[in-house]
Amino acid sequence: MSAFEWEKNIRKVVPYTPGEQPEERDIIKLNTNENPYGPSETLYKAMSELDSDSLRKYPNPAAHDLVKSLADYHGVSIDRVFVGVGSDDVLGMSFMTFFNSDREILFPDITYSFYPVWADMMRIPFKEIPLTEDFRINPDDFCRENGGIVIPNPNAPTAILMSREDIIRIIEASKDSVVIIDEAYIDFAPEGASVMDLTDKYDNLLVVRTFSKSRSLAGLRIGYAVGNPKLIKYLNDVKYSYNSYTMNEPSIILGKAVISDDEYFRETISRIVSIRERFTDELKELGFTVLPSSANFVFAAHPDISATDIFEAAKKEGIYFRHFNAPRINDYLRITIGKDEDMDRVITFLKDTYNL
Amino acid sequence: MSAFEWEKNIRKVVPYTPGEQPEERDIIKLNTNENPYGPSETLYKAMSELDSDSLRKYPNPAAHDLVKSLADYHGVSIDRVFVGVGSDDVLGMSFMTFFNSDREILFPDITYSFYPVWADMMRIPFKEIPLTEDFRINPDDFCRENGGIVIPNPNAPTAILMSREDIIRIIEASKDSVVIIDEAYIDFAPEGASVMDLTDKYDNLLVVRTFSKSRSLAGLRIGYAVGNPKLIKYLNDVKYSYNSYTMNEPSIILGKAVISDDEYFRETISRIVSIRERFTDELKELGFTVLPSSANFVFAAHPDISATDIFEAAKKEGIYFRHFNAPRINDYLRITIGKDEDMDRVITFLKDTYNL
Numbered sequence: 016m017s018a019f020e021w022e023k024n025i026r027k028v029v030p031y032t033p034g035e036q037p038e039e040r041d042i043i044k045l046n047t048n049e050n051p052y053g054p055s056e057t058l059y060k061a062m063s064e065l066d067s068d069s070l071r072k073y074p075n076p077a078a079h080d081l082v083k084s085l086a087d088y089h090g091v092s093i094d095r096v097f098v099g100v101g102s103d104d105v106l107g108m109s110f111m112t113f114f115n116s117d118r119e120i121l122f123p124d125i126t127y128s129f130y131p132v133w134a135d136m137m138r139i140p141f142k143e144i145p146l147t148e149d150f151r152i153n154p155d156d157f158c159r160e161n162g163g164i165v166i167p168n169p170n171a172p173t174a175i176l177m178s179r180e181d182i183i184r185i186i187e188a189s190k191d192s193v194v195i196i197d198e199a200y201i202d203f204a205p206e207g208a209s210v211m212d213l214t215d216k217y218d219n220l221l222v223v224r225t226f227s228k229s230r231s232l233a234g235l236r237i238g239y240a241v242g243n244p245k246l247i248k249y250l251n252d253v254k255y256s257y258n259s260y261t262m263n264e265p266s267i268i269l270g271k272a273v274i275s276d277d278e279y280f281r282e283t284i285s286r287i288v289s290i291r292e293r294f295t296d297e298l299k300e301l302g303f304t305v306l307p308s309s310a311n312f313v314f315a316a317h318p319d320i321s322a323t324d325i326f327e328a329a330k331k332e333g334i335y336f337r338h339f340n341a342p343r344i345n346d347y348l349r350i351t352i353g354k355d356e357d358m359d360r361v362i363t364f365l366k367d368t369y370n371l
Numbered sequence: 372m373s374a375f376e377w378e379k380n381i382r383k384v385v386p387y388t389p390g391e392q393p394e395e396r397d398i399i400k401l402n403t404n405e406n407p408y409g410p411s412e413t414l415y416k417a418m419s420e421l422d423s424d425s426l427r428k429y430p431n432p433a434a435h436d437l438v439k440s441l442a443d444y445h446g447v448s449i450d451r452v453f454v455g456v457g458s459d460d461v462l463g464m465s466f467m468t469f470f471n472s473d474r475e476i477l478f479p480d481i482t483y484s485f486y487p488v489w490a491d492m493m494r495i496p497f498k499e500i501p502l503t504e505d506f507r508i509n510p511d512d513f514c515r516e517n518g519g520i521v522i523p524n525p526n527a528p529t530a531i532l533m534s535r536e537d538i539i540r541i542i543e544a545s546k547d548s549v550v551i552i553d554e555a556y557i558d559f560a561p562e563g564a565s566v567m568d569l570t571d572k573y574d575n576l577l578v579v580r581t582f583s584k585s586r587s588l589a590g591l592r593i594g595y596a597v598g599n600p601k602l603i604k605y606l607n608d609v610k611y612s613y614n615s616y617t618m619n620e621p622s623i624i625l626g627k628a629v630i631s632d633d634e635y636f637r638e639t640i641s642r643i644v645s646i647r648e649r650f651t652d653e654l655k656e657l658g659f660t661v662l663p664s665s666a667n668f669v670f671a672a673h674p675d676i677s678a679t680d681i682f683e684a685a686k687k688e689g690i691y692f693r694h695f696n697a698p699r700i701n702d703y704l705r706i707t708i709g710k711d712e713d714m715d716r717v718i719t720f721l722k723d724t725y726n727l
Contacts (some may be wrong), residue, residue, distance in 0.1 A: 019601060020547040021575045024472035024518060030611035033432050044428070051421025062418060069410025070590040070625075072400070075584070076389050100456060103614040116380035136612045162380060191376040219377045227429070234426040234620035245375060255386035256492045258459040264590035265621035269426075 031132045034337055041370045043360055045351040048171075048200075052233035052283040052354075054273050061272035069264050076255070078262040080148075084271040085239055086347035089211060094244040097251060100261050102199055102225035102238030106165070107133055109221060109240065112253045113193035114139045118162030118199050121190075123152055125344055127171050127197065146219050148175070150306055150314075155180040158188035167197040169204055172339065174351040175228045179213075183237040193246065195221045200310035202229035202284055203291070208309065211241050220245040225289050228311055229284055230273055237262075287311050287352050294350075301362070301371040316346040320369055328368055334361060387488045390693055399716055401707040402691040404527075404556075404668050406587035408710075410629050417628035425620050432611070434618040440627040441595055444569060450600040453607060456617050458555055458581035458594030462521070463489055465577060465596065469549035471496045474518030476548075479508055481700055483527050483553065502529070502699075505706045506580045506662055506670075510537040514544035523553040525560055528695065528705040530664035532560050535569075542573050550604065551577045558585035558640055559647070560665035567597050574599040584667055585640055588630055593618075594625045643667050643708050650706075650714045657718070672702040672709040676725055684724055690717060 034047040069220040078098045086093040099105035106301045110133045113118045117140065122130045124142070124143040134141040144156045150173045157164055165186060169176045186194045194217075201209045221242040227233035240250065254261060273280075291313065295305045298315050305315045316322060325348060326338040350361065365371055372665060390403040434454045442449040455461035466489045470476045473496065478486045480499040490497040500512045504528045513520055520541060525532045542550050550573075557580070559566045567578045577598040583589035596606065610617060629636075647669065651661045654671050661671045681704060682694040693705040707715065721727055 019574045019599075021469070021549050022522075024548060025469050025605055026467060026471040026609060027605065028607040028608050028612045031615060033611070033615035036429055036431055038431075038444070047429055049428050051427075053427050058426070062421070065418070065590075065621075070414070071407075071409050071587040072405050073392055073403055074592070075392055075394075100617055100619070103616070107613050111382060113377070113381050115382040118380075134610050136609070158450075192380060193377050218375045231427040233429040233616075236430070236616055236619040243375075245378070249381055249383065251383060252384050252386040253492070255389070256384045256488050257391035257463050258456060259387060260459070260589075260592055261456055263456070263592040263619065263622060265393075265421075265625075266619060269621075319636040327454060 023101060028136050035335065037335065039333070042333040042335060043353060043357045044335050045353050045357065045361070046337045047233075048228055048310075048351045049233050050228060050287070050311065051352070051357065054231040054321055055279045057272045057276045058269045059184050061268050065265060069268070073260055074262060074264045075269055076259045080272045081237070081262065081267045084274045088274050089241060091241060092169035092244070093193040095214065095241055095247055097240045097254070098142050098245045098262055099238050099254070099329070101227060101236040102197065102223050103129060104236075104261065105223050105240050106195070106197065108250055108253055109195055110134065110137055110139060110224070112250050113195070113221070113246075114163040115323040116162040116192070116219070118160060118192075120163040120165065121157055121159075121161045122165045123170060123172060125150065125170070125341075126228050128164055128339070131157065135203045150175060152177050152181070157185045161189060161192050163192045163195070164189055165195040165197060167199060167222065168208070168210070169200050169309040171200065172314050172337070172344070172347070173306050174200070174312055174313070174314050175306055176208055176309035179208070179210055182210050183213070186213070186220055190219060193219050193221060197223045199223070199225045200228060203288055203311045204309035216243045218245065221246055226270060227271070231283065232270070232273060232282065235269060236268050237266050271305055290355055290358055291352045294352060294362075297362050301365055312349050312351045314347050314349050316348070322346050322348045325365070329364060332364055334364060380381065384492050387485055391691060393691065395689070398585045398689040398691060399709060399713045400691050401709050401713065401717070402693040403589075404666075404707045406584060406585055406591050406643070406667065407713065408587055408642070409633045411632035412586040413628045414625045414630045417624050420624050421621060425624070426709065429616055430618060430620045430623055432615045434623050437593070437623045437626045439620065440630045444630050445597060447597060448600070451570065451597055451603055453603045453610070454618055455594050455610070456590040457583060458553065458579050459485060460592075460617065461579050461596050462551070462553065462594060462596040464606055464609055464613070465547040465551055465579070466490065466493055466495060466604050469551070469577070470519040472518040472548070474516060474548075475520065477513055477515075477517045477518040478521045479526060479695075481526070481529060483523050484695070486521055506531060508533050508537070510540045510629065513541045517548050518549070519548045520545055521551040523555060523568070524564075525556050525665040527666065528668070528670050528693070528700070528703070529662050530556070530668055530670050531662055531667035532564055535564070535566055538566050539569070542569070542576055546575060549575050549577060551579060553579045555579070555581045556584060556666035559644055559667045564665065570598045574601065577602055582626060582629070586636065587639065588626070588629060591622050591625060593622050593662060634726060646711055646714055647708045650708065650718075653718050657721055666707055668707045668722070670703050670705050672704070678702050678704045681721070688720055690720060
C-alpha cells in the first residue's frame with residue numbers, strides 16, 4: 016500500500032510478538048506457560064451472577080469485590096492492591112506511572128521480552144543488565160543510579176529464583192526510584208520466596224502477580240499489584256486517566272470466586288511442581304542442561320541438538336515449545352509444564368526423534 | 372502521608388472522575404447512559420462456551436471471533452476492525468497512535484470529558500474549539516491546521532447530531548491528520564447518520580463504537596473502531612506493544628453472541644428512542660429547554676431552577692442524573708433515557724418537588 020499523508024504524524028512501533036495460539040484442539044501446547052489444569056469449579060457457580068443487570072451496567076470502576084478478595088487473601092488493606100487486564104496491563108501502567116525520570120531504568124538482558132517494548136513505546140531510557148554466565152542476576156549490578164528497576168522473580172525465561180536477601184539489597188540501594196518485582200511465577204517457587212510482605216517495609220517496592228499461570232485463568236486477563244498505598248494511588252490515578260473501567264464484570268465476579276478456593280489452588284500447584292521435578296530429571300537423563308526452575312516451565316538446552324531443530328520437529332508432531340532467537344539463549348527451549356501425559360509425550364518424542 | 376523519595380520521579384496526573392456507580396438496587400440510575408434493557412438473551416446460551424479449556428488458555432490475541440462478527444455485521448473486511456476494552460481503550464490507543472505530531476489536536480470545548488484527560492496524560496497539545504451559542508459544532512472552526520481531530524457524533528453531553536456533509540468538510544480539510552468520529556451514541560440517531568461507510572473513501576477517518584450503550588453491555592467493556600486497514604494496523608501495533616491480550620474470553624464469546632441478535636438490538640433502540648421523544652415533550656411541558664437529542668440521553672435546563680438543586684434533590688429520592696460543573700453547561704442536567712416507568716418517576720418527582 017502506498018503511503019498516506021497522515022502517516023508521517025503518527026506513532027510507529029515494532030509490535031511485540033506474542034507466543035502462537037494455535038486453534039487446533041489436539042495439540043500439546045507448552046509454549047505460553049498456561050496451566051494444564053482448568054480453573055477452580057467455584058467459578059462456574061459464580062457465573063450465574065452474570066445477570067442482565069450486572070452486564071448492562073458499568074462495572075465498579077475500582078473492581079472493588081476483586082480487590083477486596085485479593086486484599087483479604089494477602090492480609091493487606093484494600094488501598095494496597097491494584098488490579099488490571101492481566102499483569103501486562105499492570106506492568107504497562109506501572110512503567111507509565113513510575114518510570115518518568117530522565118534516568119535509565121534497569122532490567123536484565125535476558126528477561127520478559129515486553130520490558131524493552133514498553134520502554135521503547137513510552138520513550139523511557141533503559142539499560143539491560145547482563146545476567147551472569149550461569150544466567151543469574153547479580154544484585155551488585157543493579158545497585159547503581161537508575162530511574163526504576165523491574166525484575167521478574169523467578170526470572171523468565173530462565174526460571175531461576177533470586178533470593179530475598181539479593182532483592183532487599185537492590186531495593187535498599189534504590190530508595191529514590193520504584194523497584195518492581197514481577198512475581199508472575201512465584202506460586203511455583205518454594206514457600207517464603209515472595210517479597211510481597213516487604214511492601215510493608217519498603218515504600219518503593221511494587222510486587223506484581225497474575226491469574227494467568229497459577230490461577231489457570233489466562234482467558235480472563237487478571238493481574239494485580241501490591242504496594243504502599245501511595246504507589247497504588249498514583250497507579251490508579253493513571254489508570255483512571257486512561258480507562259476508568261478496565262476490569263469487566265466477568266473478571267471481577269469469576270476472579271473473586273477463584274480466589275476463594277485455596278485448596279484447589281494449592282493442589283494444582285503442587286501437582287505441577289512435582290511433574291516439573293520429574294520432567295527435569297528425565298530431560299537431564301537424555302543429556303539436556305536444565306536450569307534450576309522455580310516456575311511452571313523449564314529452560315533447557317541439549318549440547319548436540321540445536322533448539323531450532325527440536326522446536327520445528329516438535330511442532331510438526333503437534334507439540335509447541337517456545338524458542339527465543341536471541342543472543343546467549345538461542346540454544347535453549349522454554350517448555351511449559353503440562354500434565355503427566357503431555358510430558359511423557361515430550362520425552363517419547365525426544366527419544367524417538369533423536370535416538371536419545 | 373509524607374513525601375517519599377521516589378515521588379519526584381513519577382508521573383502525577385489529575386485523574387478523570389467517572390460517574391457514580393451507586394450499589395443500591397432500588398435506585399433509578401440515569402447518570403451514566405446505560406441501557407435500561409438487558410443484553411440479548413443469546414448471550415446466556417453462549418456462556419456455556421466459557422469452559423475450563425477456554426478460560427485456562429490465553430484468548431486469541433486478535434480477538435478474531437469478535438472482530439469477524441463485527442466485520443460481517445458492518446460488511447467490511449476483518450483488517451478494517453479494531454477492538455478494545457470499551458471505546459475508552461480504543462480512543463486511548465488511538466490518541467497514543469495517531470496524535471503524535473507537535474501540532475494541536477482539536478475537539479469541541481463541550482464534549483466527552485476524557486479527551487483533554489488523555490491529551491494531558493500523553494502530553495499531546497490540544498485546542499478546544501468552542502461550540503456555537505446553540506451548542507452546535509461549526510465545521511469551519513475545525514478546518515484549520517491540526518495534529519488530529521476527535522468529535523463525538525452525536526456530541527456528548529449535548530446529544531446533538533452533526534450532519535454527514537459537515538463531517539465530510541472537516542475530513543477533506545485535514546488530509547494529513549487522522550479524524551476520529553466517536554459514534555458511541557449513533558445507534559440512537561436517525562438511519563443514515565453514521566459516517567462508517569466513509570471509511571472506505573477516506574483513509575484518514577476512524578469511526579469508533581461501543582457495546583456499552585445500544586448493545587446493553589457496559590459490564591463487558593467492548594469498544595471497536597472501523598477504518599482503513601493501514602489505520603487499523605498501526606493501532607494494532609501499538610496495542611500489541613502495550614498488552615497483547617486486551618480482550619478476555621468472555622468479551623469475545625459473549626460480544627459475538629450479542630451481535631448475532633439484530634432483531635432484539637433494533638427493538639430496544641426503537642423503544643428507547645420513542646421513550647426519549649415522549650420524555651422530551653413532557654420536560655418541555657414543564658418549562659425545560661431540551662436540546663434536540665439523537666442519543667439515549669437528553670440535555671436539559673430549566674430557566675428558574677438550578678441544575679445543582681435538581682441534581683441534589685433527585686439524588687435524595689434515589690434518582691441519579693449527571694451534572695457537569697463546567698462553564699456554559701452548569702445550568703444543564705444530562706438525563707439518561709430509562710424505561711417508561713423510570714421516566715414517569717422523574718416527571719412526577721419534578722412536578723411534585725417544584726410545583727411545575
